[in-house]
Amino acid sequence: MMIAKLLIQTLITTLPCNHVRSFMAATVVSKEVHPETVANVTGFIMNCGGGPVVPEKYQGEGVSSDLIRSLLKVQHIHRGRVTCIFTVKPYVCNAYNTFHGGAVGSIAEMVAIACARTVVNKDKELFLGELSVSYLAAAVSQAEVIVDASVVRSGRNLTVVAIEFRLKDSERVNYLCRATFYNMPVASL
Secondary structure, rough: OOHHHHHHHHHHHHOOOOHHHEEEEHHHHHOOHHHHHHHHHHHHHHOOOOOOOOHHHHHOOOHHHHHHHHEEEEEEEOOOOEEEEOOOOOOHHHOOOOOOOHHHHHHHHHHHHHHHOOOOOOOOOEEEEEEEEEOOOOOOOOOEEEEEEEEEOOOOOOOEEEEEEEEEEOOOEEEEEEEEEEEEOOOOO
């Protein structure tokens, strides 16, 4: 137990963030857990950005969409088709240093909405009814990814968009997505 406390104290004193230090200082370690395991788990949580407090500048509406939007660069816009490119930045990577699945969904939704807007009139609201994502291969940090969205079907009440994520250098497909939108007329009050 003394070794575990010593390891945690060493980690706490070398960590840069005060809120993470206070989080680890309040951690209760079981006597049954080996000290090396405690150090490994603590190191893993810290590498993943662990800690109980989210900085205030990252709280509130629209923060995540701003982070995701800052990644995307539009290459082409045509009726029923939108192509974007982005570089996988470290802040959208998971513990394995690959593109996080939630970020894949966020980008897929954002590009699908843009693509659907090329065929759906502005007088109709779009409601995302379904978003399916197939994770075929991981995109590593700093990889350039091309996102190609195209309208599969668009009717009076429904629009379906297919989204494909490909690596720029190898043209390998990493993620396939399909978004279904319901087209609703804007209510006039």
